[in-house]
Each structure stands twice: as C-alpha cells, then as structure tokens.
Amino acid sequence: MASEPIGADDLAVVxxxxxxxxxxxxxxxxxxxxxxxxxxxxxxxxxxPSGGAVVESAxxxxxxxxxxESAIEPGxxxxxxxxxxxxxxxxxxxxALSRYRCTTSNLRVAFGLDDRxxxxxxxxxxxxxxxxxxxxxxVATAQPVRxxxxxxxxxxxxxxxxxxxxxxxxxxxxxxxxxGDRLATDDGARYxxxxxxxxxxxxxxxxxxxxxxxx
Numbered sequence: 181m182a183s184e185p186i187g188a189d190d191l192a193v194v195x196x197x198x199x200x201x202x203x204x205x206x207x208x209x210x211x212x213x214x215x216x217x218x219x220x221x222x223x224x225x226x227x228x229p230s231g232g233a234v235v236e237s238a239x240x241x242x243x244x245x246x247x248x249e250s251a252i253e254p255g256x257x258x259x260x261x262x263x264x265x266x267x268x269x270x271x272x273x274x275x276a277l278s279r280y281r282c283t284t285s286n287l288r289v290a291f292g293l294d295d296r297x298x299x300x301x302x303x304x305x306x307x308x309x310x311x312x313x314x315x316x317x318x319v320a321t322a323q324p325v326r327x328x329x330x331x332x333x334x335x336x337x338x339x340x341x342x343x344x345x346x347x348x349x350x351x352x353x354x355x356x357x358x359x360g361d362r363l364a365t366d367d368g369a370r371y372x373x374x375x376x377x378x379x380x381x382x383x384x385x386x387x388x389x390x391x392x393x394x395x
Contacts, residue, residue, distance in 0.1 A: 199217055199261060203257070203259075214243050214245060216243065219241055220239070221239065227287055228385075228387075230289075230328050233290045233326050233350075234289050236285055242282075254271060255268065269282075296322050296325070300317070300363075301316065301317045301358075302361075303317060327363075331345075333346070351388070353386070357376045
C-alpha cells in the first residue's frame with residue numbers, strides 16, 4: 181500500500197489516546213485488537229428515504245495496528261467499545277504516524293416492534309396442469325425489516341381492476357433472499373420479492389422490492 185504524507189488534521193489528533201476498537205477482517209479473516217484507534221469525527225444523515233428510520237453515520241479513524249499485522253483493507257470492520265460496527269470504505273497509510281486513516285460507514289435501521297418478517301420460499305410441483313405451490317420452506321424467521329411504501333399502481337388486467345402496492349424492504353443484514361420468496365408479517369400479510377439488491381455492497385444495506393399479495 182502506498183503511504184501518504186501527514187496532514188494537518190492528522191496532527192490534530194496524533195496525541196489523542198483514542199478508544200478501544202477491534203478490527204474484524206473481511207471474508208472471515210479473524211479479528212485483532214487495534215493498538216490505537218482514534219475517531220476523528222462523525223456525521224449522520226438519512227441513508228435512504230425511510231422517514232428517518234435508516235441512518236448512515238460516517239467517521240474517519242486513525243488506526244495503529246500491532247506489529248506484524250497485515251494492512252487494513254476496504255471491507256474490514258472496526259467494532260468500537262459500544263459494539264457499533266464501522267465498515268471501512270477507503271484506507272490510506274500515514275507513514276509519519278505509522279497509522280492507517282480509514283473512512284468508515286455505520287448503517288443503522290430503527291425498527292418498530294412489529295417490523296418482523298418470516299422469509300418463505302415456495303415449493304413448486306407440476307401435477308399435470310402446470311407448476312403450482314404445494315408448500316413452503318422457511319429461509320429465515322423473525323427477521324427485522326423496514327417496509328417503506330414505494331408506489332401504488334392499478335392492475336387493469338385484473339377483474340375487477342386492483343391496486344398493486346409496492347414497498348422497499350430494508351434489512352439490517354444480508355439474508356439468502358431471492359426473487360419469488362415471500363415476506364410474511366405477524367398480521368397475516370404477505371409480500372412477494374420482485375428484486376433483491378445490494379447483496380455484495382459494503383456501503384449499503386440489503387434491500388428488496390416487494391409487492392403486497394392480494395387475497
């Protein structure tokens with residue numbers, strides 16, 4: 181990794197004793213306690229239209245690793261003393277300080293008490309008259325999710341014409357969801373997954389576009 185010269189903002193925090201933080205290596209690479217971790221500053225803003233429920237906080241860190249440890253890389257996570265997880269988006273090495281300067285992101289979702297879903301996958305079987313659903317497999321249960329209204333359209337092919345409600349489902353963590361799965365809520369509603377996004381991104385929460393099933 182190429183080193184960077186020391187900057188004025190680096191000097192401003194060089195004497196700071198920092199805080200306790202653990203680096204979690206990406207792709208299951210284990211964890212190691214940072215020798216020094218100094219949080220330079222934090223800003224917060226709504227990450228996606230959600231009525232303020234989905235908040236992204238950004239923070240810069242100066243991190244010194246124990247001798248012999250490999251370099252910090254994008255996708256690694258800094259876990260602070262409160263258990264908050266800060267995903268490393270960019271990193272550069274400040275040679276004069278022997279520290280890494282990391283730009284990080286912390287994405288949080290404020291779930292309501294009733295924002296829980298079971299993820300169901302249909303079992304299909306062709307009984308001679310075409311494929312039909314004969315049962316359900318549970319992919320995940322009681323998962324926190326934020327269901328944010330997206331759009332309402334009119335299906336004029338239905339008899340009578342029926343309103344179709346679309347939502348964005350925002351998840352706190354990656355789940356093995358695929359199009360065609362259902363999200364089932366405690367009130368009996370079901371939502372068909374049309375599209376699943378951000379599964380491999382480190383700077384965004386996983387989201388699904390879903391349509392509410394009608395009776």
